Amino acid sequence: MTLIKKTSTIQENKSNAFAACPVTFVMERIGGYWKPVILFSLLMGTKRYSELKKSIPTIT
Numbered sequence: 001m002t003l004i005k006k007t008s009t010i011q012e013n014k015s016n017a018f019a020a021c022p023v024t025f026v027m028e029r030i031g032g033y034w035k036p037v038i039l040f041s042l043l044m045g046t047k048r049y050s051e052l053k054k055s056i057p058t059i060t
Contacts, residue, residue, distance in 0.1 A: 034059055 018025040030036060034056075041047065041055045053059065 014028075018028065027036065030039070037056055037059070038052065041052060047055065
C-alpha cells in the first residue's frame with residue numbers, strides 16, 4: 001500500500017469537507033459501499049441475517 005501525503009491537495013479538500021459537513025465526516029468513518037445500505041435497513045428494527053439478505057437482494 002502506498003502512503004498518502006498529508007499535505008496533498010486531495011487530503012486538504014477532504015479535511016475541508018469533513019469540517020464543513022458532518023455527514024461527510026460520518027460517512028468517511030463508516031466507509032464501505034454496503035454499510036450505509038445495511039444501516040438504513042436496520043433502522044426499521046433488529047433483523048436476522050437472512051432477513052437482512054432478503055431486504056438487500058443485490059448485496060454481495
